[in-house]
Amino acid sequence: PVTDGSRELHSLCAQLEFLLQFDLKEKRSFFGQRKDYWDFLCQGLAGQRQEHEGIRFVTSLDKLKTPVGRGRAFLRYCLVHRQLAESLQLCLLDPETLREWYYARSPFLSPRCRAEILGSLYELDGVTFHLAL
Numbered sequence: 001p002v003t004d005g006s007r008e009l010h011s012l013c014a015q016l017e018f019l020l021q022f023d024l025k026e027k028r029s030f031f032g033q034r035k036d037y038w039d040f041l042c043q044g045l046a047g048q049r050q051e052h053e054g055i056r057f058v059t060s061l062d063k064l065k066t067p068v069g070r071g072r073a074f075l076r077y078c079l080v081h082r083q084l085a086e087s088l089q090l091c092l093l094d095p096e097t098l099r100e101w102y103y104a105r106s107p108f109l110s111p112r113c114r115a116e117i118l119g120s121l122y123e124l125d126g127v128t129f130h131l132a133l
Contacts, residue, residue, distance in 0.1 A: 001128040002079075009131070016075055016084075017068075019117070023106040038071035040101045044091025054078055054087065057133070079129040085121035092118070 002009050020037035027035040045052040054077040064070045078084035092098060098108055107113035 001130045003130050004132055009129075013072065013075060017072065019107065020071070023103040025101055025103060027101070034067070036067035036071055038067040038074065041071065041074060041087070041091055043101075044094075044097060045087065047094075048090060052087065054081070054083060073133070076129075076131050077133055079124070080131050080133060082125045085118055085125060088121060089118050 017037070020040070024037060024040070027039070029035060029039075042055055045055055054074050057077055058064065058070050058073045061070075061073060064073055075084065078087050092108055092114055095109075098106070102108055107117060
């Protein structure tokens with residue numbers, strides 16, 4: 001299993017975060033705080049029939065104060081529970097929402113790149129992650 005001490009884990013998480021932030025439009029909350037990929041994930045998963053367990057878990061953690069911290073915790077939660085590919089796929093279903101959050105260079109706006117990314121993430125479901133949440 002992959003643990004917190006794994007060098008590959010840190011590289012994987014950095015790449016995932018880079019991918020989610022690449023060409024992300026700058027958005028601000030009502031109070032002026034900059035929105036990040038965490039906010040995109042929350043919006044993308046909000047339309048589902050029931051609240052996503054990962055979103056519920058991360059929002060229950062009082063220590064996390066920033067969108068980036070929440071996003072990182074969400075990625076770790078999804079890796080442990082083998083939900084990363086499915087969760088991201090749900091967020092990428094609506095092209096209009098994608099264009100609202102990302103500029104044209106984002107790989108999420110390319111059907112071919114999106115399929116390759118999701119395919120790779122589904123392969124990660126076969127890896128066991130033992131991470132501190």
